[in-house]
């Protein structure tokens with residue numbers, strides 16, 4: 651089953667406008683891991699569940715080619731409109747059936763997206779398309795964090811955020827379970843690759 655919650659042109663445009671990109675520091679951690687495991691060259695990176703492409707574009711300068719994939723046609727359309735890098739292409743497809751041949755991908759990323767996939771099927775598919783010693787990077791952020799507002803009332807604002815998330819919790823999709831950290835921790839434990847980092 652695929653969760654089609656990210657459809658519609660307006661939704662996709664808001665993604666492009668407001669979503670925060672992963673930091674360069676986080677991308678560098680992933681690249682360092684890939685270099686340690688596989689070495690260079692870095693040929694093909696695939697960003698699965700790429701949305702409007704904020705994370706995908708960060709990979710462009712490090713790889714010969716980068717492909718962003720997403721189930722939502724509107725997200726892919728917005729990503730295409732904003733892609734300036736010559737070596738990026740986008741494909742509409744599900745994460746569980748990727749249009750790449752066996753052992754062809756150096757790096758596969760899923761940025762704030764893995765939790766929406768059929769996780770066991772996606773992990774199998776990632777295994778099929780990754781090169782030996784290729785790398786799968788499952789990135790996500792969590793709301794279990796303290797926010798810091800310089801020169802402002804951090805404590806009160808954090809309390810308001812906590813209250814807000816507690817109020818939303820009953821409406822959380824059952825597919826995600828209670829906690830994203832737990833979901834990712836379980837996936838991490840289930841992956842049998844000898845070299846992995848949390």
Ligand SMILES: C[S@@+](CC[C@H](N)C(=O)[O-])C[C@H]1O[C@@H](n2cnc3c(N)ncnc32)[C@H](O)[C@@H]1O
Pocket residue numbers: 651652653655656657665669698699700701702703704705719720721722725743744745746760761762763766767768
């Ligand atoms: C929370 S968004 C993250 C988008 C982007 N990676 C980012 O960080 O801004 C999740 C994305 O995953 C896509 N998605 C969800 N389930 C999918 C599936 N089974 N196959 C492919 N894409 C999927 C959605 O369409 C959506 O664009």
